[in-house]
Amino acid sequence: MAREGRGLNWGGSGQCSYKRITLIVFSFNIIIVLYCLHSLYSSLYIYSNKDDGVVKHTPDHIRKMEKSLRIRRANEPIELIKLVKSLKPELWGGESMPVAKLPQAVKNKITEEILQRLRNLTPNATASEQQEAVQTLRHEKLKEAKKLADGGKGLNSTILQEEAGNLVKVLESDWAALSEEIGLWIPTAIENQEHNDKPEGVEDTEDEEQILAGRPLPPECNPEIHTDYEGDCVRWGLSNLQESAADCCQACLDQAKSAKPDQKKCNIWVYCPSESGCYSPDKYEHKHMVCWLKYSEKPSLNFKDRYSEEYRNSHPNVPVFVPWVSGVISA
Template structure:
């Protein structure tokens, strides 16, 4: 019996010793972890860059100099361009049928002019038509024309905006392009009483009579000079290039007798896969010149090519070689 009690006491003592050792080891491990965290935190604090007052003063001076040298004028121009782009994006988009009707009326007004009408008369005719339509739609919007339908009032409001603030965008959408008038500001050597001639309709120097320039016209023919890589500053220069090619052509080569020029700053439409840009000059040859397009694109053509403008933007001429 005494041996059993002694063995039991020895077992309890051994358990207490083992537990005590485990507690001591656990405390040691916790202390080691805490110490390592403290060391790393102090090390990070020591790695922080500390600037001297002189260095801080230099950095502030550098920032001040950069701000003083900012291109403020360029920033203003960029903001203006962004605002203009936003205005263009907000421009009223009229239905296709309405734009076609406007195009028909514009063409009818232009055809009512004399065949020798100069650029100023054309501009005045278009502006007169625009003001008449604008006045008519404003009267309708104020109720004097008897508008009762909400849909008709909304369409009238869109037309007023399109003919007023968005007229430039609408003109481009319907393919209306009237070149700027040429004014001789260096030498006023034009005889008094001489009327404006058709040679001054296109921008640039006057087109010679032998070029037979035709606005809103695109002639077909075999290309003797590829226009995508052949640009000229004016229609007259394009025609002269055609005449020069015909004179210098070698025996057996095709001689240019058709020139086709793109005067529009936004480029000219064509049914091919290329993007035709401003000042493109195509030199062509055809035994019997044949028209591709004249005045305006047909409705059936526009159905097949929705991106085509209503009016043909090209200028062409058939020369005699």
């Protein structure tokens, strides 16, 4: 009986040890599982609270950035920046920007006086006569402005004395910029004063084709400055750039010769000679050398010489003078 009791006790002790080991291993596995779950939950919590593409700065970081910004601003070369700005006009080739400083009222007054001077010319006045009239007015205004700038008093002048100095600068050195701003474009004749390179027997003429830049235009081109004809488009102008008015007219002649029987033949050419581009009431930007080829059974004008005052009042960006040159091909 004693042996059997001892055997039973041994078996119970072994069974207890086995259960204890199993419990320990199971507890260890539970701990590992809980640790893994905790790590996974922490990762998900971090990503769920992270803003996409947004960096959150701490108050200390913000204070450091503000301090850095103050230091950078305090060390900006303000005097150097002012000096560079003052030197810009000289680098551009002028002492100042007189047109920008000239009051708009003075610009409008000069424009009206130019218009009145041109109205006094004959309807068939040539470009040279128009240019001479404008230059005469320019010299008169320059003389008047100089007298006022020198302290002249008692002059019957439309120019205010405080504006005379700027006006002298404009009329002397920035006349081209002022002309461009008010839309004045009058072609000038080329004078061969130093070198007479014309062949003997060729007479001097003042035809329109010699006034326009580029090679002479054929007689059938019939060029008209400050003119814009309307008509059906046979060649889109924005993609048809020509070196000169003569080349634009020649493109019209070539299109008429090569057109198929069912196509319209070009009989109107419209060219932009202004380097700053030409105004048009449509939505497109018409740059220098744009050449429009058109057709019309009965050619009629869009604009001629100057835009009317009513039209300019309703279209603020319109220049005074029609910038286009065009012609109707003679049969």
